[in-house]
Every structure is written in C-alpha cells, then in structure tokens.
Amino acid sequence: MSAGKSAASNTVQKLVVKAVLEGGLVEKGDRILLAVSGGKDSTTLAWALSSCRPALKKEYILEAVHISTDFCACCKKSALAQGLEEWGIPFHDLFVPVIGRLKEGKKMNCYWCSTQRRTELLKYAVEHGFNKIALGHHLDDIIETFFMNMCGQGKLSAMPLRLDYRKYPVSLIRPLGYAEETQIIACAAEKGILKAACTCPYGQNSTRRDIRCRIADFTGGSSAVKRRILRCALKTDT
Numbered sequence: 001m002s003a004g005k006s007a008a009s010n011t012v013q014k015l016v017v018k019a020v021l022e023g024g025l026v027e028k029g030d031r032i033l034l035a036v037s038g039g040k041d042s043t044t045l046a047w048a049l050s051s052c053r054p055a056l057k058k059e060y061i062l063e064a065v066h067i068s069t070d071f072c073a074c075c076k077k078s079a080l081a082q083g084l085e086e087w088g089i090p091f092h093d094l095f096v097p098v099i100g101r102l103k104e105g106k107k108m109n110c111y112w113c114s115t116q117r118r119t120e121l122l123k124y125a126v127e128h129g130f131n132k133i134a135l136g137h138h139l140d141d142i143i144e145t146f147f148m149n150m151c152g153q154g155k156l157s158a159m160p161l162r163l164d165y166r167k168y169p170v171s172l173i174r175p176l177g178y179a180e181e182t183q184i185i186a187c188a189a190e191k192g193i194l195k196a197a198c199t200c201p202y203g204q205n206s207t208r209r210d211i212r213c214r215i216a217d218f219t220g221g222s223s224a225v226k227r228r229i230l231r232c233a234l235k236t237d238t
C-alpha cells in the first residue's frame with residue numbers, strides 16, 4: 001500500500017478531520033476499535049484516522065478487528081493485516097459462528113448477521129477497554145439509510161456520526177460520514193488499497209440498491225444536493 005498522499009487522499013483526510021471536529025468523534029485519550037472488513041471503506045478509514053493525528057492534535061489509540069464467520073471467510077486477511085501494520089495499527093481476528101447460532105427452523109438473513117456482528121463488536125470493545133468503535137459508513141450510506149427508513153418505516157431517522165450507547169461505555173463513530181463513495185474509491189486507488197472483503201452470499205440487499213438508483217436519478221449525481229440531504233438527515237431524531 002502506498003505511503004504517499006495526493007489530491008484524492010488529501011480530500012478524504014480533510015473530510016475526516018472535519019467530521020471528527022464537528023461531530024466530537026475523537027477525544028484525547030480515546031481507545032478506538034476499528035471494525036475492518038477488508039473493503040475499501042473500512043481500510044480507507046483506518047489509513048485516514050492513522051494519518052490525520054497531526055491535524056487533530058489529539059493522542060488516541062487505534063486497533064482493528066475483523067469478524068470472520070462460518071459462512072464467509074474469503075477476506076484476504078494477510079494483506080489487510082500487512083496494510084494495517086504499515087500504519088501502526090494492531091490487527092485482531094474474531095470468529096463468530098453466525099449460522100451456528102441460528103435456532104432450528106430459522107433462515108439466515110442480513111439482519112441476524114448484522115445483529116450478531118454488532119453484539120460481538122460491543123462485547124470485544126468493552127472487554128478490551130475500548131471506548132469508541134469506528135465504522136466505515138460514508139455519506140452515501142447515510143443518505144441511503146435515511147430514505148430507506150423514511151420509505152420503509154415512515155421514520156425520519158439516519159445513521160448518526162456518533163451514537164452513544166446507554167447500556168455500554170462505548171460510542172459508535174462514523175468519521176467517513178462527510179466523504180462520498182466516489183471520493184473514497186479515488187483515495188483507495190491512490191493509496192493502493194485493494195478490496196479484500198468477501199462477497200457475502202446473503203448480502204443481496206435489493207431495497208438498498210433500489211434506493212441508491214433513485215437517489216442517483218433525482219440528484220443527478222450532484223455532490224451539492226447529496227450534501228444538503230446529508231445535513232437534513234443528520235438533523236433528524238435518531
């Protein structure tokens with residue numbers, strides 16, 4: 001993975017710094033656990049949080065965990081671990097038997113998987129003394145979820161930049177929340193970040209794909225329009 005920095009990576013770094021400062025996502029002394037899949041988003045996030053320390057002027061600890069499951073284990077973990085090591089981020093691999101936990105007669109689905117993963121992330125973070133979990137959701141993820149909740153549940157809610165749990169001494173943060181997917185793709189290309197995440201056999205979310213196409217149609221791909229939607233989404237009561 002490249003150690004240099006140019007236009008696209010500089011843009012993503014600035015957007016991460018902006019999100020962190022405006023959202024109060026990182027504070028001095030934080031122990032931050034990065035949830036890494038091996039894909040472009042979480043890997044780019046790992047690079048950005050590691051490299052923007054001088055700009056943030058905060059001391060914080062970064063470590064990364066990848067969740068392996070009993071149905072999807074094709075992530076190139078050696079390449080992921082090597083890249084993280086280059087950025088000074090310790091890597092951990094956590095196995096979760098997602099299918100093995102299904103009750104008799106129940107079928108595998110995305111909701112079950114995400115619930116199991118999130119629960120294990122929280123448990124791991126608490127047990128190992130982390131107070132923040134950083135997720136790789138970006139601007140497009142946030143506005144897609146906003147419209148999915150509005151159209152599917154009649155709720156004006158979105159993924160916040162920061163979510164403080166009441167039951168756990170842990171917060172979820174999304175430092176890539178101001179970065180568009182196209183910007184992350186360009187940054188990953190500049191940094192030599194290769195997609196190492198697997199293609200989940202259960203991950204065909206047709207609703208999200210449909211919403212993504214509809215957003216592209218009515219925004220015309222305009223960054224300005226999408227950022228106005230983001231401002232609205234982040235102001236909703238989550």
